[in-house]
Amino acid sequence: MNRVKLFASLAVLFLVVVSCSKLQNLAGGDRLYFCEKYTTKEVGEGSKFPAGNITVMLKLSKPIGVTSVDINVTDAASGKAVDTFPFTVQSSWDYIHFDDVNFKEAGKYKVSCLKKDGTVIASGEVEITSK
Numbered sequence: 001m002n003r004v005k006l007f008a009s010l011a012v013l014f015l016v017v018v019s020c021s022k023l024q025n026l027a028g029g030d031r032l033y034f035c036e037k038y039t040t041k042e043v044g045e046g047s048k049f050p051a052g053n054i055t056v057m058l059k060l061s062k063p064i065g066v067t068s069v070d071i072n073v074t075d076a077a078s079g080k081a082v083d084t085f086p087f088t089v090q091s092s093w094d095y096i097h098f099d100d101v102n103f104k105e106a107g108k109y110k111v112s113c114l115k116k117d118g119t120v121i122a123s124g125e126v127e128i129t130s131k
Contacts, residue, residue: 031059032113032122038097048127056098058113063092066115071098076108103128
């Protein structure tokens with residue numbers, strides 16, 4: 001009987017730990033995502049957009065800590081760099097929108113926000129369709 005209680009207790013503890021870690025990832029993790037534009041909130045958040053300008057959003061669990069970053073766009077299939085967009089930010093910001101990131105051609109892209117030393121802050125993937 002004691003073994004059954006021990007096993008049940010360990011199973012419950014395991015489930016609690018797994019649940020908490022998943023909640024922490026949802027609430028506190030850094031996130032790079034996309035929308036049509038940003039006004040006072042995201043407009044048209046998604047992962048698929050027609051060719052042209054979109055807004056890249058960055059939500060961080062702590063302030064960014066630097067004053068300039070690059071938004072780096074690479075082809076998702078080949079890993080080949082397509083374009084880099086430099087931006088100036090405030091080191092205290094933890095919620096940032098990067099407007100007018102231009103995608104000229106259809107395809108799937110990996111987009112990363114990088115510190116000037118090349119450190120990846122966060123990445124996301126977007127699909128661009130023909131207009």
